[in-house]
Structure formats: structure tokens, C-alpha cells
Amino acid sequence: MEWQLAWRLFNRELKQGQLVLIILALMLAVLSVTGLARVSERLQVAINGQASKFIAADRIINSPQPIDETILSESQKLGLKLSRSLQFNSMVYAGDAFQLVTVRAVDDNYPLKGKVELAASQPDQKLGKQQLWYETRLAGLLNQPAAVEIGNIQMNMAAEILRLPDGGFNLFASSPVVLMRLDDVDATGVVQPGSRVTYLYQFAGDASALAEFEAYVKPKLSTSQRWVDVQSGDSPVASAVKRAERFLLLASLLGIALACAAIGIAAQRYCQRHYDVVAMLKTFGASAKQIRGLFGLHLLLVTCVGVILGLIGGFLLDMAITPVLPPEIAAYDGPIWRPILLGIATGFISALMFSAFPLLKLLSIPPLRVLQRQLEASTIANWLHTVLSLLAMALLGWIYSRSLTLTLTVVGSVVLLGLLLALMGYLLVSAGRTVGMKTSSPVALALAGLRRRARQNSVQLVGFSSALVLLLTILALRQDLLNEWQQQLPENAPNYFLINIAPEEVQPLTDFVKSHQVDMTDIYPVIRGRLSAINGEELITPEQRQQGERGRLGISRELNLTWRETLPENNQILSGHFNQQANEVSIESGVAERLGVGLGDKLTFTIDNQQVEVLIASIRAVQWETLQPNFFMIFTKEALAPFMYTSMASFHLDSSQKEVVLALIKQFPTVSIIDVGAMISQLRGIISQVSMALTLVLVMVILASSLVMIAQTEAGMATRQKELAVLRTFGASGGLLRWATTLEFAILGAVSGVLAVTVTEFALWILKTQVFELQVTAHYLWWWLAPLSGAALVAILGLCRCAGLLRKSCGELLKLEI
Known part of the structure; x- marks a missing residue:
């Protein structure tokens, strides 16, 4: 029933x-x-x-030793593609010349994503047995050999690598990279028990299979093994x-x-x-x-x-x-x-x-x-x-x-909007208390309507304000994200980096780039050193802790140290002051948090078997995503003066200026040149896709907000129809009612704009500081633009919806049923 x-x-x-x-x-x-x-x-x-x-794959397992074959079998069962590779350092010889290189020994499946770009490559070119694909600068360092020796075997210099898909952006990796076949490694005799080797297992496949495999494999990995995806690390x-x-x-x-x-x-x-x-x-x-x-x-x-x-x-x-x-x-x-x-x-x-x-x-x-x-x-x-x-x-x-942060931000913004609505409702009622049903002017009639429909108007304010908050928040974040990415990758972003610049070559190199009208960035000195103690307490590496040794945990590798007289552009002082005394150092905030140090703590570095003690004078925030040299530690020149150093710099060249690079190589053969133009192009491709995504989402939000506003306008039509009938009965003219209706909707829109800006600024402050790590800026233009836009938009919507009612006579209004 x-x-x-x-x-x-x-x-x-x-x-x-x-x-x-x-x-x-x-x-x-x-x-x-x-x-x-x-x-x-x-x-x-x-x-x-x-x-x-x-990263040439969807996921990677990075391990210092081979992983259990049962794990790899599980990935095969889930339908994932697998590529195995080894990475290690070795010397290569060509006659009397020799050079330390980073060897990547790969199987036939490498790379699973992207491709290796070779100079004068042919379609489907494969790495052959006892062949090397080599980074451009290696040939120059070894005097253009046809073959080189690695361990016990001789290998042909088969092809020049222009770019590896997972080459990364490590300007301090001074060793050239070479690719060889994985099944040639045993013949070299280079890898022996106890050798420092990195085992890389790359996976690609369906998202659900990857998620299932991740849930399976992560609990089985040791502390020295890492599960890596494209979001790992601080890359751009x-x-x-x-x-x-x-x-x-x-x-x-x-x-x-x-x-x-x-x-x-x-x-x-x-x-x-x-x-x-x-x-x-x-x-x-x-x-x-x-x-x-x-x-x-x-x-x-x-x-x-x-x-x-x-x-x-x-x-x-x-x-x-x-x-x-x-x-x-x-x-x-x-x-x-x-x-x-x-x-x-x-x-x-x-x-x-x-x-x-x-x-x-x-x-x-x-x-x-x-x-x-x-x-x-x-x-x-x-x-x-x-x-x-x-x-x-x-x-x-x-x-x-x-995400608890995102959820609480949205709920908190709603609570703030509710409190502001309660205050605004009280003010609207107070403003219209003495007006009653006067019809002497459109303003008086509009205020009377706002008072009579105070509860309904509060509900309408919720809809209008919510739509504007959503629109303003998405618009502001989209613009801020795009602006930041454009600042990180401007049109003239450096696409060539120079490393291993000897002190005596700094001035001739500067003169060279000036003579060719090339703008070069600052020159950064680079010195290798290890953090050995904090406040006199010696540090141990994570590997030593894993072996059972006791002590304060430090950093397991040598750091690249530099000195500067001024703060780099992509750095921001969070606390303290930039170096002023000879024994002061500036430390990056993430490292400071990891090491548990703060202002005034004493750090001891070992450089060329000498001890250097400095005090932390400032903690910096660093934009690691910029394609610029960044450092954990920045010293004063006096602190690092006793040590030998090399320098690095960068500059931008158009594709039509390639001859400048060739001339530079000939004049400065010991300077290593790294071309990151291809990486910048790929990054710009990603950013372009992200920008498209942000724009599409913004368009959808505008459509959704418009639908909510239209629905809100529709919600009050029944009550408004009855009031128009009463007012017409008491002699109100069509023009008076039209102006009063327009003003009433305009006031609602303007109030919604003020509320929306207030709530949006609150939400953006939380989102930028806690979620997106963006700089907080006030939007002063919004405080007059949003109320005006809200008033115009809501007035137009209201007037369009009420136009039919305003044209009808009193009798017709009384007969209507909405």
C-alpha cells in the first residue's frame, strides 16, 4: 500500500x-x-x-643486493613487464687514457617507458653484445677511441647517447654514463662479491596490478631497499x-x-x-x-x-x-x-x-x-x-x-561561511526592520524583501557563496601553480650546464661567453665534504646503524658544498640570518629536520682529511624543483678557502647557436658540458598537460557553480510570486517591482561576494601552507571585484527568472501555480 x-x-x-x-x-x-x-x-x-x-618505468625497486626471485615471479603473475639492470662504477681504458664511468648494464626490455635517444640512431636499434652506448663527453675525454676496455674484455663504442629517459638531473654526477648488456657483465670480471652494485628492477603495467604488487612487495623490502615511483624524491x-x-x-x-x-x-x-x-x-x-x-x-x-x-x-x-x-x-x-x-x-x-x-x-x-x-x-x-x-x-x-588536511579545510571553510552567514543575516534583518512593506522606492522595497525572506535569503546566500568560494579557490590555485611552474621553467631557462670548471678557467670562460653574447648564470664553487659530527658527537651512517653500531645518525654520503656572499634566488630564509661570520653556515630545512639541528648548533665537516667547524646561522627553504644548482649547505668563502675546488655554471642557447657549444668544447676540453634541453622539453610537455588538466577542471567548476546559482534562484520563485501578486494588488508599478527585484538580487550577490572572498582567503591560507607549499599572497583586487561580479551575475540570473512574473497582471499571478 x-x-x-x-x-x-x-x-x-x-x-x-x-x-x-x-x-x-x-x-x-x-x-x-x-x-x-x-x-x-x-x-x-x-x-x-x-x-x-x-624513470623509464611505472615503478622501480632499488636494492644493494639481488631481491628474492619469488617477488619477481609475483610481478609476472600480475601481468607486469619487468626489466633488470645493474649500476656500478668502473674504470674504462683506451690506450694510455682512462676514465671513471657509471655503468648501466641493462637487459633487452630496457627501457619500459620512453626511449634512449642516440645520435644518428636507426629505428629499433638494439644494444649488441660487447657494445657500449656512451655519453657524449666520454669520447672527448678518451680522445675519440673506437673501443675501450672494461675489466677483462674490450667493448666497441657503438653509439653516442643523447639522452636517457631515466638520466635524471644530477649536475654533480661527474662520471659519464655508459650502457652495456646485462649478460656481458660476468665477462668483465668487474663485479665481485663485496662490490658496490645497485640492482634496479623496473616494472610497468596496469594501475590496479601495480597497486596490488606494491601492497605485496613493500612489507618484504628491507630498510636498504627502496620502492620508487615518479613522485619519489624532489625532482621537478x-x-x-x-x-x-x-x-x-x-x-x-x-x-x-x-x-x-x-x-x-x-x-x-x-x-x-x-x-x-x-x-x-x-x-x-x-x-x-x-x-x-x-x-x-x-x-x-x-x-x-x-x-x-x-x-x-x-x-x-x-x-x-x-x-x-x-x-x-x-x-x-x-x-x-x-x-x-x-x-x-x-x-x-x-x-x-x-x-x-x-x-x-x-x-x-x-x-x-x-x-x-x-x-x-x-x-x-x-x-x-x-x-x-x-x-x-x-x-x-x-x-x-x-586526506584529513583537505577534508578539514573544506569543513572548516563551511563552518566559517555559516558563522558569517549568521552575522550577515542579523545585519540584513536589522537593516530592513523599519522598512516594512513600504513601496516608496526600489531600495526600500528591496530591503523589505530581504527582511521578510531572511531565512530563505540565508539559504540562497549559502548556494551563491559556495559557488563563488569554489570558483575563486580553484581559480587562485590554478593561477598560482601555473605562475610557479612558469617561473621554474621560463622560456630562457638554462639548457646547458658547465661543470668541473677549474679556478684558472673561470675568467677565460666568462670572457668567452661574453664574446659570444651568451648570458651565463652565477658561477658556483663546488667542494666535496662529509658531515662527521654534530655538537662534537660523531655521526654514523644508516648502514652502520643497520649493522648494530650505536651513535647519532648522519648522512651516508659526501655532500656538495659551496660558498656564496648572497642568498641564491630560489632560496628563502626561514629563521636566522644569512652568513655574516667566517664560521657560519646556512642549512636546508629538510636536512636540518632530519638531523635534528637548529640555529647555533655546531657542525663538523671532513674535507680532504681536515676538520672544518661551523655554526648554523640560518635555515633555508629550497625550491628543489627548479632546474638550478641547489645545495644543502652554503658556507662563507673564508671557511672553504684552504681547499681545492671546481666550479659550475649554466646558460641558455637557442637551437641555432649550436656552434657556440662546439667552440667551447674545443677551447675548454676539460670542462664538462651537460645538455638538459631535451629534459626541459619533456618537463614542459608534462607541465602543458597539467595546465590543460587545470583548465578543464576550472571549466567544469564554472559550469557546476552556474548550475547551483540557477537552482538557488529557482528555489525562491513560489514565495516571490505570491509577494508580487500582493504588491501589484496594492498598486505597485511594474517598473518599481523590476528595479526592486534587481536590487534585491544584486544585494544578495554582493553579500555573497564578500562572504566568498573572506572564506576563500581563509581556505587558501590553509591550502597553500599545508598542502601545496605555495607562497601566501592576499588578493586585494577580489575585495571589490568579487562583490561587483556577484551582484551583477546574481541580479541578471534573478531578473531573467522573474521577467515572466513581472510582466503578468495581478490576476494572472494569483492563478499561477509554481
Whole structure:
């Protein structure tokens, strides 16, 4: 019986259009979440897929010893591709010349992602037996040999490497890289028991298989073995990908908040529409259980329709966007089930928790309302509605993001918006208290309307402000991220780096670049040294600790040290002052935290078997993602004066100036030249894809915000129609009503703009400091631009929607049913 009655009620109201608002809100919620999740995950998979070329695989296991073969067998069972390689240092000889090199011994599957770029390479060229592919500078260092000796065998210099996909960006790696076949290693006799060798196991495959393999293998790895993905480390691409993923996650999370606001507003309107129905049912003797069952089933039908339409809309949106994506992004397809499940969960959780309180009010409607229409439900624990709404938002946010910081930021912003709305509502009521129903001027009539509809206006302010907050937040973060990436990779970014510059070559090299009208960056001196003690306490390496030795943990390798008289551009002092005394040093914040040191602590370095003691004068934040030399420690010149050093510098050359590089090589044969132009091009490709992703998400957010504003404008039409009829009856002219309506919506839009800027600045402060690690800046332009834009936008929406009502006569208004 209840099912039949619920279906008849649903069918009748659907045909009459009375369910349009709540179905539209549910559809918008599911569409926003499903569409944003689908597009975001596709972009996320594409960005990670393109970025994985930087490590020549999707995942890597880095180990100082061979790993268990059963682990590798498990990867094969999951359908993952596998490439094995060894990395070690060795001397190569060509006649009387010799050079230390970094050897990469690889199998036939290398690389799994990207490709090795060779000079004058042929399609499908393979590394042959007893052949070497060598870095460009090695041939010059060995006087252009045709073959070299490695250990017990002679190997042919087969091809010159222009770029390795996983070559990285280590300017201090002074040893040239050579590639050889993995099955040639035994014949060299170089690798013996106890040799320092790095075993690399690279994997590529489906995202779900990689995730399953990661869950399987991580607990089995020792402390000396590392699981590496494209986001590991402080590389430029790692930072770009991490921030892009956080942005896409935040966009979807804000979409959920927007959807929650839309559903909460629609639920209020849904229940208000059914006050008379409940009163009539109670008058005819329906029990509370029957009424609960009826409206529970009715709401379930409404929710199912809204969810189904939202899912269809989300996938239609994805289908519409896919053809305009670049081919390298459109080729990737993210997981399909997660957006579907998230959309369904959003629809049902928000419909339940945002409708709970309005439904309680609905069920408590007294039967006497049949005779006295002004009667409403008794006030039942308003705080319960607030708590349930915040819990619903937090639950959905956590389900989607798994990020406590992002979830709390969104919920905190909503709480702040609620407090500001309460204050603004009080001010609006106070401003309109003495106005009453005066019709002497449009301003007086607009203020009177704001006062009479104070509760409804508060609800509308929630929708308008939420849409503007979402839009401003996404717009600001997108612009800040793009600006930072453009600063890191400007058009004239250095694409050539010079290392191993001898002190006596600094001035001739400077003169050379000036004579060729090439702008060179600062020259950085480089000295190798090891941190040996902190405050007189000797340090041990992680390897020593693993062997059972006791002591304070230090850094397991030599550091590249430099001196500077001024702070580098990509550094920022967090505490203390930059070096002023001879015995002072500036330390990078991450290293300071890892070592547990602070201002005034004494560090002891061992350089050329000599001890150098310095005091920490400052702690710096370093932008590691910039393609510039960065250092953990910066000394004064006096502190490092006794030691021999080499220098490094960088400059930018257009592709048409290649002859400058050749001339430089001839004049300075001992200076190593590293061409990072290809890496910069690849990085720019990643950044371009990320920019496309940010722009698409911004467009979707604008569309979602517009839909919420339109739905909000629609929500108050029934009440406004009745008031227009009354005002027309008392003689108000069409022009007066038109201006008053425009002003009322404009005031709501302006107030929404002020609230939105306040909440957005609060949210951006948290997001930039805790999530994106961006510099916090105030947006002064917003404080007048957002209210003006909000006033204009909301006034236009309101006037367009009310235009039909304003043209009707009093009789026509009274006959209308909305």
C-alpha cells in the first residue's frame, strides 16, 4: 500500500514539475562528483603515465643486493613487464687514457617507458653484445677511441647517447654514463662479491596490478631497499605531478561540498512543499508510521532518479570532453568503477543526511495546518541538522580524498561561511526592520524583501557563496601553480650546464661567453665534504646503524658544498640570518629536520682529511624543483678557502647557436658540458598537460557553480510570486517591482561576494601552507571585484527568472501555480 501511494505521489509530482528542484540538485551533485572524478582520474593517470617516462618505468625497486626471485615471479603473475639492470662504477681504458664511468648494464626490455635517444640512431636499434652506448663527453675525454676496455674484455663504442629517459638531473654526477648488456657483465670480471652494485628492477603495467604488487612487495623490502615511483624524491616532475594530483583532488572535493549545499537547499524546499500533504494525511487518520514509510519511499524514488540521471550526465560530460583532449591524454583511461561508486555514495549519503532534519520537521507538521496555513513544524534540535550536514560532508570528503588536511579545510571553510552567514543575516534583518512593506522606492522595497525572506535569503546566500568560494579557490590555485611552474621553467631557462670548471678557467670562460653574447648564470664553487659530527658527537651512517653500531645518525654520503656572499634566488630564509661570520653556515630545512639541528648548533665537516667547524646561522627553504644548482649547505668563502675546488655554471642557447657549444668544447676540453634541453622539453610537455588538466577542471567548476546559482534562484520563485501578486494588488508599478527585484538580487550577490572572498582567503591560507607549499599572497583586487561580479551575475540570473512574473497582471499571478 505504501509503495503504491509513494509511487502515485512521485508520478503525480514528477508530471507537475514539483520534483524538478530536488532531482536537479541530486543530479547536479552526482554529475559534479562523477564527472569531476572521471575527468580528474583520467588526467591523473595520463599525467602519471607521461611522467613515468622520467624513470623509464611505472615503478622501480632499488636494492644493494639481488631481491628474492619469488617477488619477481609475483610481478609476472600480475601481468607486469619487468626489466633488470645493474649500476656500478668502473674504470674504462683506451690506450694510455682512462676514465671513471657509471655503468648501466641493462637487459633487452630496457627501457619500459620512453626511449634512449642516440645520435644518428636507426629505428629499433638494439644494444649488441660487447657494445657500449656512451655519453657524449666520454669520447672527448678518451680522445675519440673506437673501443675501450672494461675489466677483462674490450667493448666497441657503438653509439653516442643523447639522452636517457631515466638520466635524471644530477649536475654533480661527474662520471659519464655508459650502457652495456646485462649478460656481458660476468665477462668483465668487474663485479665481485663485496662490490658496490645497485640492482634496479623496473616494472610497468596496469594501475590496479601495480597497486596490488606494491601492497605485496613493500612489507618484504628491507630498510636498504627502496620502492620508487615518479613522485619519489624532489625532482621537478615529482613536484609538478604531486601538486597537480592535489589540485585535481581538491577540485573534486570542493565539487562534493558544492553538491552538498545544493542538496541541502533542495531538501528544505522539498519538505516545505509537502507540509500541506502531511497535514491532510494526518487529518484523514494516517499514522506516523505510515507517513514515515510513505515519504521514506518517496524520497528513495526521488534519490534513485537523481542518481541515475547524474551518473548518465557525468559520463556524457566525460565523453564530451575526451575528444578535445590532446591525444597523449585521451589515450589513457582511468578506472571506471570508482567514479560510479563515488557518485552513488554522494547521492544517497547526502540525500539521507541532508534530508534528515527537514524530514523530521515535515513529519511533525500539526493537522491544524489544514485550517491555519501559517503553522509549521515545531523547532526540533536545529543543531542536529548542522551536525549531520557537516558529518555528511566530512564523510564524503574522506571517502573520496583520504586526506584529513583537505577534508578539514573544506569543513572548516563551511563552518566559517555559516558563522558569517549568521552575522550577515542579523545585519540584513536589522537593516530592513523599519522598512516594512513600504513601496516608496526600489531600495526600500528591496530591503523589505530581504527582511521578510531572511531565512530563505540565508539559504540562497549559502548556494551563491559556495559557488563563488569554489570558483575563486580553484581559480587562485590554478593561477598560482601555473605562475610557479612558469617561473621554474621560463622560456630562457638554462639548457646547458658547465661543470668541473677549474679556478684558472673561470675568467677565460666568462670572457668567452661574453664574446659570444651568451648570458651565463652565477658561477658556483663546488667542494666535496662529509658531515662527521654534530655538537662534537660523531655521526654514523644508516648502514652502520643497520649493522648494530650505536651513535647519532648522519648522512651516508659526501655532500656538495659551496660558498656564496648572497642568498641564491630560489632560496628563502626561514629563521636566522644569512652568513655574516667566517664560521657560519646556512642549512636546508629538510636536512636540518632530519638531523635534528637548529640555529647555533655546531657542525663538523671532513674535507680532504681536515676538520672544518661551523655554526648554523640560518635555515633555508629550497625550491628543489627548479632546474638550478641547489645545495644543502652554503658556507662563507673564508671557511672553504684552504681547499681545492671546481666550479659550475649554466646558460641558455637557442637551437641555432649550436656552434657556440662546439667552440667551447674545443677551447675548454676539460670542462664538462651537460645538455638538459631535451629534459626541459619533456618537463614542459608534462607541465602543458597539467595546465590543460587545470583548465578543464576550472571549466567544469564554472559550469557546476552556474548550475547551483540557477537552482538557488529557482528555489525562491513560489514565495516571490505570491509577494508580487500582493504588491501589484496594492498598486505597485511594474517598473518599481523590476528595479526592486534587481536590487534585491544584486544585494544578495554582493553579500555573497564578500562572504566568498573572506572564506576563500581563509581556505587558501590553509591550502597553500599545508598542502601545496605555495607562497601566501592576499588578493586585494577580489575585495571589490568579487562583490561587483556577484551582484551583477546574481541580479541578471534573478531578473531573467522573474521577467515572466513581472510582466503578468495581478490576476494572472494569483492563478499561477509554481
